[in-house]
Amino acid sequence: MTTEATTADLHAFTEQWLEWYREQEARLSAPHGFLAITGLHWLDDRPQRFGDAPGTWHTGPDGVVVTLDDGEELVVDGKPVSGEHRFGVLPERGGVDAIWKDAVIEVAKRGGQDIVRPRHPDAPLRTAFTGTPAYAPDPQWAVTGRYIPFEEPRPTTVGAVVEGLEHVYDAPGRIEFELDGHRLSLTAFPGAGQGRLSVLFTDATAGVTTYTASRTLSVEAPAADGTVVLDFNRATNLPCAYTDLATCPLPPAENRLAVAIEAGQKLPRERGGS
Template sequence: MSTDAPQPHGFEQAAQDWKHWHEERTATVAGPYGPLSLTGTHWLSDYPEGHIPEVPGQWREDGDELVLSASAADGLTVDGEPFAGQVRLTADRGPIDESRVAHGGRRLVVLSREGLWAVRDFDPDSPARRAFRAVEATPYDARWVLPGTFRPYDSARTVRVENADGVERGLGLAGEIVFELGGTEHTLQVAVEPDGSLWAVFADATSGNSSYRFRFLRPAAPAEDGSVTVDLNRALLPPCAFADHFICPFPPPGNTLSVAVEAGERNRVDS
């Protein structure tokens, strides 16, 4: 898409809003418990004895809960208090820094996916966080802000897609957004988040070349008539672009655009 034409009225404010968004994104990524701090996702099925290397305590599954056993010497805290004994845990749903279990500055986050349990280790002193310098992103251009239409499916569907860790898992989809780019109609399958906003996992002609191998897009909730704004300036790097231990889903079939989306976040930059 050419960028040498005059920008429309309101460009300066929109560009400033994007700059603020980009700065906030960078601060979140670089934060003590941002994605750069994830040093491991440990699936309990790989540790039948319940002892995870370099993670204190003994962890075991028990139906729809996880049981943690530890002594005072393990140095764990649960709900902010020194812990010794046994506690039953469910999956952590809130912010990382609010996980129930911690070890010093590290947060040990309980995760459940398709009936399997894992413990994630977030360490503010991770090598990736120390090396991080910036999120490379293309400056705002109003021509990447496109009108679209959301078309919900009659019923939600689940497709199996490969994840970043090489495992195939289900990806829930609730509809699709349709928009025109470069004179051609394009479609992206999307999930609907609890707040009504949309989420797409997509690739394009830049993926794996001048940008990361795939990206996320999170349009705001559609209007009652289904109209939605597709702002590709806010294409996001997925968490696995910052740490190898995330299990991000790859784009579902049909979510690879034939055009080059030279907008939004492109790559992680390290020092």
């Protein structure tokens, strides 16, 4: 390969990474993205009011219920609702977005518990956001590995950044790869999209240049022979890296790598990064 070809390849690689980076930042800082969250409210059978959402909220065996005062209104599934509205029983990791003025009121279930999580475009965390630091993209961190499916998906319980909360995922398999002479393996979870995988991990940079609790990596569907590419340049912060108003899962123990992966997103400035 000529130097000219190498330079062109690196330029293309960098441009593709920049496009990915901009998409990540746009999603994070969108008017109702995670930086717009103003509260994380845990529901139980006691009626509760919150300063950043309309109505009185509670939950029980029949699911989440909000009672709106006179003059208060939400838009749910495109329809205005007033008075008492029942959201019903929500699926784990599922939820409903209800519109209130210029805000979105997220009603969701995390770790078996119902929550209300309002998102306001004028949230200080969002309006002050200046971007996420990241390592410069480098093709050496795009590593080829092999996906090994389990005979049956393995229910895997992991902790969360919220004390006492747990998440359960069905792990379909693991990914084996080599990095700097180390033979490594990561348990994979289902990703967003047909056949795609998702990996939660930490490495030796955690708590130093990257967020302590976890980063995540999206992996394209494996090839017929199990080949996958782990492009750690695209290692992404979870919302909990920016805000305490998140319920992010932690990596399983086997995904806490002892090697330093100096690639991908770094510790956000909101957490003291630079």
